[in-house]
Amino acid sequence: MDVIFIQLLNGLDKGAAYALIALGLTLAFGTLGIVNFAHGVLFMLGAFCTVSVYKVLTISEKVLDESITFFKAYKEIPYLETWWGETGTMIIDYAVPISIIFAIPIMILVGIIMERGLIRHFYKRDHADQILVTFGLAIVIQEIVKHFYGANPIPIGAPEIVSGSAAIGVFLGLGENLVYPWWRMIYFVFSVVVIGGVFSFLKYTTYGMVVRAGMWDREMVGMLGIDIQRRFTVVFALAAVVAGLAGVMYTPIVAPDYHMGMNFLVLSFVVVVVGGMGSLPGAVVAGFMLGILESFSSMNEVKQILPGIDQIIIYLVAVAILLLRPRGLMGRKGVMED
């Protein structure tokens, strides 16, 4: 019982991450008709916003380390700690939440630059061309990040106060072995809030309505005389922010490295397609579904019956769904079929 419950939580958590990334991806699909292979990189850039904020907060003074006698070694003491003592340490501790504030404008900027500089010129090109150019861009950005931050993962913890686990088993009366990390729960709640935010933006603002109309019929909206180009920039920036925020919040869970986006890219594409190309609810549902399935399939009990199932479950489900429902769970006819 415990195990099932905790796998469910895990699945929801994973699903939230998938859904969040897939959401931005499918937004770009549905509205802009662009197959963005650089979307994973946006996620990675979000995570590296956190890394950068952390690095800035921990800019340090080099002090000769006298405890090392072999060679001249320097100790690094963050200026923040030197200046403000405890307060400084606390600020550094809160690097992840602080990064959110910085990540939003940065990701908006990245989104605008990407859309105006590159993506815009590819709306009318083949999907294959779009895939290639964004894939090329992804490699370039990755290499640049690698050049500045190295290839090793850079661990950044969640704030001390939420770094442990919550004894939800005790709380729910399910025994004390049922624990769940605070930060993962925060991540889940955060995801739900962001997803809800995006949906209400699309549903309740006029801006959003135009975007939704654009998802249905781009030419029609264009004919209404609305400056569709600018809306597209906004949509792309929105997708970038969603992916970036997902990245920021993900840093305490898995230490970010320059390649993390690519790992998520393939998966999030599968999620988007399973959900139905261009369908926002589809992406969210598919994200959660695949997350939960993956989580359950990695249980030992399951693996003993079906060895290797945890390795292929997502793809197996993807194949099955695409064969049974040609356009994914909630896809519409005619989107991305040529």
Place this chain on the structure above:
Amino acid sequence: MSDFKKFNRREALKLGVAGAAFIGATPLFFNKDAWAAGFANDPGNSKSVILGFNVPQTGAYSEEGKDELRAYKLAVEHLNGGGDGGLMHTMKPMNLTGNGILGKKVEFVTGDTQTKAPAARDSAKRMIEKDGAIMVTGGSSSGVAIAVQGLCNEAKIMFMAGLTHSNDTTGKDKKRYGFRHFFNAYMSGQALAPILREEYGTDRRAYHLTADYSWGWTQEESIKNATEKLGWTTEIPVRTPLTQTDFSSYITQVINSEADVLVLNHYGKNMNDSLASAVQFGLRDKIAKTGKKWEVIVPLFSRKMAQGSGDDIKGILGSTNWNWSLPDDASKAFVKSFANKYGFPPSMAAHTCYVQTMLYADACERAGTFNPAGVIEALEGHKFDGMGNGPTEYRAEDHQCFKDVLVVRGNENPSTQFDLLKVVKVVPRAQVEYDASMFGGDLGPV
């Protein structure tokens, strides 16, 4: 250095012109020319000799690879008489003079293994076929090491393994032309076992999370055997894919199991991620179902990994080939030499790579030739000291180095930023030795 490169290019051009004259027969002409001599890539009358440094420059182990490359460059500098000479002051026996190897200046080429066996072999092939490397060395994964070792053996080129910890490298996949200085999983198990008994007692149940490939399997087996001898029991091991980054669904099952010790047969980033998940789920503060406190063991540990895991590694036991904080003269000399050049102390990967290069050069000097037949003979059964691991022997039967093994613990109170691992015990060589036939394999002919 640049002189040589120019020379090489000019030479290549000259050959190209000559080739144009021979149109049809040219490729065979090259072929004969390259292999006609007594052994592959004989430097002949050339004033220099080329070594191939094949390390991961991209992918998950690239930071380790870069450190290896630093060590190699340092070794080349020392061999050519530059720098402070490093271990040339402490090495015993020592036949190096600082004027290269056998009077030939040491040059090198580098390649990227990408931590992938086929890519590593491609890169090694290029070194052998194009650059004329006389010896290939490097790597930071057993899969790669075994693959490249096989290739070198076929090409009859010396291979001095870098970081590789699988029993197979000098066990079932051992090769006549391959030599390993690094220790292996079996030794880790033997070295760790007594400490584990001391620290955690004899009534424990271990849960293995194992990277699903040959190194993981041999380590899992070695640790399982060693701990079961203590009286521990073992849960059915769980294999995790190498590409896994989020281990939460594995860790939750660990917590709900009947075990009380978690053994992470993971290396590099894998280990950073799995340990991070374990810490997030509060494993290290919990009491297991057996009533004992949960413990985590990382049998193969390195400072680079410790750096990647931050605070999570505090108090965790593991074993390592070498650590920069060792107090012997050789280690001190090496750290001084390395750290003064690069600003931080070397990793164990850097150490083993540096030592391998020096041992190869020394063996050439002793053999008086670059001919692998002679070099192999000089290395087999070679006993040496003053390289940071105490008295060491290259066993003739399997080309494995036997030396003391370090059991380390993640430092609870690091006094410096580099002081991440604390040496708990230096396990003497006798305790980790085993019979050469234990892991099977066959070196094959020279």
Place this chain on the structure above:
Amino acid sequence: MNSQSKNKDIRLMAIFSVIVLTAPIWLEPLGASYPALLQKFAIFGIFAIGFNILFGLTGYLSFGHATFLGVGSYTAVWSFKLLSMNVIPGVIFGTILAGMLAVLIGYVSLRRSGIYFSILTLAFAQMSYNLAYSVLTPITNGETSLQLALDDPRIFDAARTASQGLPSTELFGLKMSGYPGFYFCAVVLIIAFYISMRIFRSPFGLKLRAIKSNQTRMKYIGFNTRPYLLWAFVISGMYAGLAGSLMAVTDPLAGAERMQWTASGEVVLMTILGGLGTLIGPIIGAGVIKYFENIFSAFNENVLHNIFSFLPDGLENVVVQVAGLFVGSGWHLTLGLLFMIVVIFLPGGIVEGIEKIRARFRRTSPASSSEKSE
């Protein structure tokens, strides 16, 4: 007109054969004339030619072709382990098995089109890759890669190879490493190119192109498009299997990395970089990418300092610093930039670029339109 274009094809084949067979000579000044790289040019050329038959002709973008490459490699190595070190059975089995797998995957994936097709192939490829790394390790030997061993049965020539260490692959006694290996691959490449040319010129090829151009119309002039697509998929899968088995021929080792989706992506890039749907483009693309990968990644600071040694010292250092970003471990950056540039400015790939340059040089006699498809 007929005999003229036939003569043109013969001329093309002759020129192509000469260029391929003399590659060791004319690649010498580029520093690319060594067996391992030459073999790779030929092998990836074959892979890309085959991929182009699917993607270039029908427009169906598969993201899973590396699977067939991997299967070809594994099969060939198993053939070396179990049967004989002769390369012929290895190549034949590798190609056939890849073809059989392609029938399976193609049959399912081709039920969908567009990006859905791509994702289906990607899903199959990821499954194969993940399984090769985990449950299938008894067959694939996991991360360590499948290799020859001294105690392999090798039923047909065990007696001959038992005594002297690990045997090497051979073609009736001729060792398949080094230059002989290259010439073997080169001959296979020429045959593969010839077959591809015949397909391009055949009604079958025309129908494939027509599917890309307008599948609806194909159906309404009475063609059942699915078997055509399946054949194209299987042929390109067999080309990939052939390439994979040749990899095992030149180096008897097979690793699961060959099946990773990035490897599938690589062949897409090769095809597009060279010129999608053109005969010769994919080979050029394969050559350029493999050249970059091997030569650029091996550059280090010393080499750079040599190249730029003619510059004044201060400037040299700056130039070397900047150039250093793009070579060695940074060669991926070069690759990424390269195909961004190609996709943005030269959607038709390198072949289109050459056409443009040629057209500029002889503006008076415009290039004939039929040449465009070559």
Place this chain on the structure above:
Amino acid sequence: MNKTVLHLDKIQKSFGGLRALADVNLNIEEAKTHAIIGPNGAGKSTLLNVCVGRLIPDSGHATFDGKDITGKDPHEITQMGIARVFQTPEIFPDLSLMDNVMLPALSKRDGSFKFNPFATMRTQNDIRDEAVHILQDVGLDKFLDKEAGSLSRGDKRRLELGMCLILKPRLLLLDEPTAGMARHDTNQTIELLKKIKERGMTIVIIEHDMHVVFSLADTVSVLARGKIIAGGTPEEVREDPIVKEAYLGGAHE
């Protein structure tokens, strides 16, 4: 009375709640030109889609030459002898004009599937001549090697017609063959169609342009809200008060 080529029997088709075709019965006679007219959304295109296998009717049967074709795939129906010209020209824009007509010729000769990767297009002389001939018929023989995508809209339509003709169909379905054409082009097309008709081709034509209908059609059916409300010769239909009410009347407003 002529032989019936196509017979539709109580065809019904709904999309969601919307009924597009309700109990449609229709007989197409050999060597006659039959026009189907009706206001927008009357179900004309749906009817054609049912005939060529693009849509499967919810109930009812379509019989072609005495054989049931309901539920068959488009290529099967095409192979049986029904060719269709679409409202927006469906050609192979990336291929040459010659290839555009060679393809249906191949289909006619080799059937719906033939695996012949080692044959060569160069030696297909029999159908090559035929293709040139057809292109002459439709007046496009001047640029055999031109890319079809670069043609004008009218020329594209003519090309598509040629592609259908080379199939030598028993029944030719035309979906608004003159829509969007200038008067001059329309007249040219009418002349061309008349020529085809004279050769004994059975034609079904959907058309808005009454000028075209009255120049070509032998019989007319009027479709409104998924039902056939009237039928007969063009003159009869023109005088039919129900039709005036439902369709022609509407057009005058």
